[in-house]
Amino acid sequence: MGVATMTRPAEDQRPDRLTAIAAGEIVPAVVHPEVAGESPVLEIDAFNLWYGPKRVLFDVGLAVPKGKVTALIGPSGCGKSTLLRGVNRMNDLIDGVKTTGDMRLAGDSIYGRNVDVIELRRRMGMVFQKSNPFPMSIRDNVTYALQINGERNRSVLDSVCRRALEGSALWDEVSDRLGDSALGLSGGQQQRLCIARAIAAEPEVLLMDEPCSALDPLATSRVEELILALRGEYTVLIVTHNMQQASRVSDYTAFMYLGQVVEYGPTAKLFTNPRLRETEDYITGRFG
Amino acid sequence: MSGHGEQPSRPRAGGVASGRLPSRPANALLSRNEPMVWLTGGGLVVGLLMVAALVSFVFWQGFVTFWPGPVLTLTTHDGRVAMGEVTRTERYLPDPTAVAALGPEATAAAVAEMASDDGRVRRRLVRTGNFELSGEHFRWVEDFQLAKGGEIREPWAFVFERMSWGRFYGVPEACVLGDSAVATGPEAVSALLRDRSSADAEAVIRVRTGDGALADLPLATIVRAYPANHLGVGGRLGVYVSRWHEFLTAEPREANSEGGVFPAIFGTVVMTLGMTLLVVPFGVMAALYLREYATQGWLTSIVRISINNLAGVPSIVFGVFGLGFFSYMVGGSIDAVFFADKLPNPTYGTGGIMWASLTLALLTLPVVIVATEEALAAVPTSMREGSFACGATQWQTIRRVVLPRALPGVMTGAILAMARGAGEVAPLMLVGAVKLAPELPVDLHFPFVHPERSFMHLGFHIYDLGFQSQNSEAAKPMVFTTTMLLMAIVLLLNAAAIWFRSRLGRGGSGSKF
The missing domain is CATH 1.10.3720.10 (MetI-like)
Incomplete structure (x- = not known):
């Protein structure tokens, strides 16, 4: 790591960067040039968010590249889940949330004045920290997004169900009991079912909020394999606490601290040769 | 709690300061779970007992109501006869002056009974029925009033449940249609009452009551009649089931006190x-x-x-x-x-x-x-x-x-x-x-x-x-x-x-x- 420190450009050597952020100062993120070479499907522009009087996101800017897996890492309370939930406006459900700035999904404003939030959410999928299958059959769970959209055609639903379950590597395990309650599946299966549900409607962005934190190592590795398999076909934005997981599954990584993006770049570079010492300290476990 | 077993005596004053939690002696009552288990479990048991008592009382009373009891014929010293079913028995303290004013045999019997039972005497409430003749449905009969050999079970005493006027108790003598008797004798009438289809609806049952009077009961007004002292367990069960059936499926009669609901x-x-x-x-x-x-x-x-x-x-x-x-x-x-x-x-x-x-x-x-x-x-x-x-x-x-x-x-x-x-x-x-x-x-x-x-x-x-x-x-x-x-x-x-x-x-x- 000593080598990495030597190669850092001079402007990234500010020693008090995290202190400044902690003091409430807005420090521009260090963005690696590789990011600019990608075509972004989701762009976040100077996004701010308050829970009541408490500001939790500070001028966050992030371009999520199409067809890639982007990981959000950072210590607890740094706002990465809030940012993720901001993308499909799940924060709207919480009283007292105020936002400024905007995000764009394939060029369409997310926080604009006349945005249909329901329509917007249909273009995204979301997988939560704790698996949340609905109290209905496996088939109904997977095709939920289509059914609420008015799709009634049984053959369409069946083919979507099969494709999504195959996509989430669950088909072989449940193909003979699609009519059974989803609540009878194991924890890992439930989470993969939730992934199947999220990808069934072919979302433009798949949001994952610590999808493996409640799973055992075996189930975790299955979900990680799944994320790797989804790469290319889907754009994935994933929040994780697990550095190894971020390095294994993601193409790009953004390191956040106290509501600000500190460093954003290709995962390989961020993990082996970060431009900031703060990032290196966090990744190597020296703080956070 | 037993984890503090290595410190059985009372904690020293400096227990907290030295970084240890102050601990109770291991043998203290609250160190064990038992007092609370007993307290809470006891509360539950009291509640359950109250519910069980309520339910069993209601069900016992409810179930025995329809069971047909025997018909007693009680003759007192003054010559009155009470024929009917005993519904209640109790002991009470009689007024001494009233006891002294009784007839000689009754007073002697009452005094003897009072001497053997703390001054109390027993009386029974007899459902005598026959309201149109006697003007009462029930009558208290004290034991000391009974004449010698005054308590018998008339073998052919019948209980008649009727559409109106309450129950009737007596021994059927004949079934009369117009002027001619269709059946004579309790056994024949009993057979006829068992199989009502063969009887004419116009017929009347001539019944002799306990005190010797004769009464005519139209057959059509009789809901149920049975020889209470003649029935075996099977026969009683039949009456019991028949009463339950009526209770559950029929309309009420007699101002709701009889019939069904x-x-x-x-x-x-x-x-x-x-x-x-x-x-x-x-x-x-x-x-x-x-x-x-x-x-x-x-x-x-x-x-x-x-x-x-x-x-x-x-x-x-x-x-x-x-x-x-x-x-x-x-x-x-x-x-x-x-x-x-x-x-x-x-x-x-x-x-x-x-x-x-x-x-x-x-x-x-x-x-x-x-x-x-x-x-x-x-x-x-x-x-x-x-x-x-x-x-x-x-x-x-x-x-x-x-x-x-x-x-x-x-x-x-x-x-x-x-x-x-x-x-x-x-x-x-x-x-x-x-x-x-x-x-x-x-x-x-x-x-x-x-x-x-x-x-x-x-x-x-x-x-x-x-x-x-x-x-x-x-x-x-x-x-x-x-x-x-x-x-x-x-x-x-x-x-x-x-x-x-x-x-x-x-x-x-x-x-x-």
Whole structure:
């Protein structure tokens, strides 16, 4: 790591960067040039968010590249889940949330004045920290997004169900009991079912909020394999606490601290040769 | 607690300062769980015992009522004869002067009995029946009044249950049709009474009562007759079953103290089901708005407190409201518009089963709202979020995810409401429950459902038997039987609802295809 420190450009050597952020100062993120070479499907522009009087996101800017897996890492309370939930406006459900700035999904404003939030959410999928299958059959769970959209055609639903379950590597395990309650599946299966549900409607962005934190190592590795398999076909934005997981599954990584993006770049570079010492300290476990 | 076993003596004063938790001696009473286990378990046992005592008392009293007892013929010193069934036995302290004023044999017997039993004597309440002859249904007979050999079981003593005038006790002598006897002798009459189809409806049974009088009982007025002292266990069982059958399926007679309660059973069930069908949709809708749509704040808190207070309002208040609002205002308006030709006789403008169901629906609304709200609150937020994240609207989320998940809780609310509503009496007295309503609210006559009709209700029937009966001693056992029946019906309704809930629970989370 000593080598990495030597190669850092001079402007990234500010020693008090995290202190400044902690003091409430807005420090521009260090963005690696590789990011600019990608075509972004989701762009976040100077996004701010308050829970009541408490500001939790500070001028966050992030371009999520199409067809890639982007990981959000950072210590607890740094706002990465809030940012993720901001993308499909799940924060709207919480009283007292105020936002400024905007995000764009394939060029369409997310926080604009006349945005249909329901329509917007249909273009995204979301997988939560704790698996949340609905109290209905496996088939109904997977095709939920289509059914609420008015799709009634049984053959369409069946083919979507099969494709999504195959996509989430669950088909072989449940193909003979699609009519059974989803609540009878194991924890890992439930989470993969939730992934199947999220990808069934072919979302433009798949949001994952610590999808493996409640799973055992075996189930975790299955979900990680799944994320790797989804790469290319889907754009994935994933929040994780697990550095190894971020390095294994993601193409790009953004390191956040106290509501600000500190460093954003290709995962390989961020993990082996970060431009900031703060990032290196966090990744190597020296703080956070 | 036993982890502190290495420190058996009292902790030193510096226990905290030295970084150790102050510990109780290991043998202290509170170090063990037992006192609290015994206290809480004891509370449970006391509660269970009270419930068990209630249920077993009611069921015992209810079950023995219809068992036919023997008919005694008691002759007293003054020559009077009491023939009938003993319904009660008690010991009491007689007035000494009254004892001295008795005849010589009676006084001697009373003094002897008092000497052997702390000055008490025994007396028995005999149901003597034969009201049209004696002017009384029951008579107390003291043991010391009995003449020597004055207690016998007349082998052919019959119990006649009749359409009116109460029971009749006596020995049948003949069955007479016109001027000629069809059958003579108790055995022949007994055979004839067993097989009523062979007898002419015009026939009369000539009966000799215990004190020797003769009475003619028209055969058509006799509901049931049996030779009480001649029956074996099988015969008694037959009478018992026949009485239960009548009780459950027939209409009441003798001012409700005899006969059946079928209209009351029917009225109770229809009213309770109607109430449940009315209260559940409204309660669920109200709870959905409060929990899912309304912004939580001081206003919703006030509404919740009000709903909880509504549950504490005395039920008679709801009855008064139901009478004033439903019967007089709403019903009166309906009458004025649709049934003007029948006025001043009210059609809807008086008590009726619909108004009773609505009144009880109001009464049980808080139960359903509170239970539904709790069930909705128990649905994890993550499920709602999952649904929203799929692009579902609020209503789609409620209908497809929240409600199915909350349904068992909603059903629990409905069951509680049912149990509460089925046992209410006070409000019903104002809005439609009556003493006698042979016309059922649902029958085979067009338009089949008659929501304006008044109805009979088991709870009101109990009140009527217990407090309004002219022949209260005869009605008393019926109070217990009817109470038992009401409990059984509430239990059955609840069991049906619980069965329904378990089925729903499987359907909600299980296979839909």
